[in-house]
Each structure stands twice: as C-alpha cells, then as structure tokens.
Amino acid sequence: MNNIKKYLAYNKSVRVMAVDATKMVQELRDIHNLSNLATAALGRVAIVASMIASTLKDEDNRLTIQIKGDGPLGNIIVCADQKLNIKGYVSNPQVELPLNSEGKLDVGKGVGIGTLTVIKDIGLKDSYVGTIELLTGEIGDDFAYYFNVSEQTPSVVSVGVLIGKDGNVQSAGGYIIQPLPDCEDEVIDKLESVNIKLPSMTSLMSEGQTIDDIVVNATADENIETVYENEAKINCDCSLKRIQGTIIALGKEEAMKIYEENGKLELSCNFCNKKYGFSKDELDELFK
Numbered sequence: 285m286n287n288i289k290k291y292l293a294y295n296k297s298v299r300v301m302a303v304d305a306t307k308m309v310q311e312l313r314d315i316h317n318l319s320n321l322a323t324a325a326l327g328r329v330a331i332v333a334s335m336i337a338s339t340l341k342d343e344d345n346r347l348t349i350q351i352k353g354d355g356p357l358g359n360i361i362v363c364a365d366q367k368l369n370i371k372g373y374v375s376n377p378q379v380e381l382p383l384n385s386e387g388k389l390d391v392g393k394g395v396g397i398g399t400l401t402v403i404k405d406i407g408l409k410d411s412y413v414g415t416i417e418l419l420t421g422e423i424g425d426d427f428a429y430y431f432n433v434s435e436q437t438p439s440v441v442s443v444g445v446l447i448g449k450d451g452n453v454q455s456a457g458g459y460i461i462q463p464l465p466d467c468e469d470e471v472i473d474k475l476e477s478v479n480i481k482l483p484s485m486t487s488l489m490s491e492g493q494t495i496d497d498i499v500v501n502a503t504a505d506e507n508i509e510t511v512y513e514n515e516a517k518i519n520c521d522c523s524l525k526r527i528q529g530t531i532i533a534l535g536k537e538e539a540m541k542i543y544e545e546n547g548k549l550e551l552s553c554n555f556c557n558k559k560y561g562f563s564k565d566e567l568d569e570l571f572k
C-alpha cells in the first residue's frame with residue numbers, strides 16, 4: 285500500500301510531498317510504548333523524515349534528523365533511507381504534559397529550546413549538514429524555518445498526529461509544499477493564503493480526505509500531477525554484527541566488567557528495542 289506521494293502543481297512550478305502515516309506512527313508508538321506526547325513529537329519528526337527521504341536520489345542515500353531540545357522529552361532521532369525505511373526514538377518516551385491552551389498535546393514544551401539538524405548522506409563522500417535553532421519545538425514550524433534558512437526553499441509544512449479516545453493513533457500525516465524557482469509570485473501568494481485558512485492535516489484526514497484530496501485543497505489546484513508513489517515503513521537495519529562492533533568499541537575490560545556485575549551482557553537497539561545478549565564464551569570469542 286502506497287502511503288506517500290509526490291506531486292507537481294501549477295504547471296510543474298510547485299512540488300508537493302504528502303504522506304498518510306497513521307499506521308507508521310502507530311507502529312512507533314507500539315515499539316517504544318510511547319506516551320501521547322511522545323507519539324506526537326516522534327511521529328511528527330518521522331512524518332517529515334519520510335517526506336524528505338522521498339526526495340533522496342540514489343539507493344545508498346540516507347538521512348538523519350536530530351532534534352536536541354532542553355524539554356522533558358529529551359532528544360529525538362529519526363533515520364530514513366531512499367527506500368523509505370524509517371526508524372526513530374525519543375530519549376524519554378513516557379513523558380506526558382498537560383494539554384496546551386488550545387487543548388492540544390504540548391509538543392513545543394515537551395521538546396523545548398534547542399536545535400534541529402538534518403544530515404543527508406548523498407553518495408560516497410558527500411554529506412550535507414544543516415542546523416537551525418528550534419523556532420517553537422512544534423516540529424512543523426521548525427521544519428518550515430529549516431527549509432527556508434538552511435535549504436533556501438520557502439515551504440509550507442503541515443504535520444500532525446491525532447490520538448483517538450481508544451489510545452490508538454487515529455490519524456497522522458503531513459504535507460510539504462515547495463515552490464520551484466520558476467514559480468510565479470501570484471501562485472506563492474495564493475498558496476500562503478490558502479494554507480493559513482486550511483484546517484489541520486489530522487482534521488482533514490478525520491473528515492475522510494485522502495492525501496490526494498488534501499493536496500488539491502492545500503494547493504487550490506485541481507490539476508495536480510502525481511509523479512511518485514511509495515510506501516514509508518518502520519524498519520530497523522540493526523544486526524548482530526553491528527552490536528558486536530559496539531561491544532568491541534566498548535573495550536574488553538569494560539565489556540567484561542559489565543558482564544561480571546550483571547551476570548550478563550545485553551544491549552538493546554535504541555531504534556527497535558531488539559535485545560542482543562552475549563554469553564561469557566561469546567565475549568571471549570569476540571575479543572580473541
């Protein structure tokens with residue numbers, strides 16, 4: 285099932301990415317046993333990551349987003365590759381805060397003040413790093429600011445996660461609208477005025493609108509053209525070999541010390557929580 289699409293609007297002068305990430309964000313919530321607040325925060329970052337990943341050109345291209353805030357959620361890390369395998373975690377997944385003055389999950393307060401960094405590995409030697417100061421910590425605003433300042437691409441960014449009364453993710457998704465260099469000023473003005481008035485992504489999704497419908501509404505262009513479809517999914521690429529590398533980096537003395545103190549050495553992957561345990565013999569073998 286394809287849940288992410290790219291479109292061109294206004295005679296190919298505007299690029300749009302949009303994703304229905306309801307299933308993906310639910311999966312993140314299940315893997316990390318996330319609070320509502322943490323689901324919204326990590327979910328929003330993963331949604332934007334999937335859309336940026338859809339713009340990566342080559343198979344080996346990868347993307348890491350780091351949000352380092354001083355709020356109670358701690359850091360948020362999301363990685364994505366060109367095939368739209370997404371993985372992510374938040375330092376303090378169980379944090380909950382009172383709703384904000386609008387009755388919404390207070391993601392801004394949960395994230396706090398800090399930085400947003402996007403690292404794109406594009407090819408063997410090329411890596412692009414852009415960092416901004418967080419604007420509000422609400423994620424959507426911060427990425428709009430990031431695209432404008434760091435990539436010189438003025439963008440409309442809408443992203444949302446709605447938790448239902450049953451404690452499941454009811455709807456989650458987002459879109460990014462980016463005028464291309466030949467876009468007319470009138471079109472840019474129109475996009476701005478339309479998007480200021482448009483209800484949130486999750487309200488539109490809850491009304492039953494598909495991402496196609498939402499993009500038509502958000503661009504006010506009936507003639508959008510779909511140019512890409514794919515499936516963004518949660519998928520971790522951790523392996524025994526990689527975890528062994530972490531233990532080797534720890535050093536024999538330190539690894540053995542942890543083993544002796546706990547009667548075992550067990551490491552779990554930050555991204556998927558898979559546990560890797562090592563016996564004394566396996567450690568001896570590793571450090572031989």
Ligand SMILES: [Zn+2]
Pocket residue numbers: 520521522553554555556557558
């Ligand atoms: Zn993993």
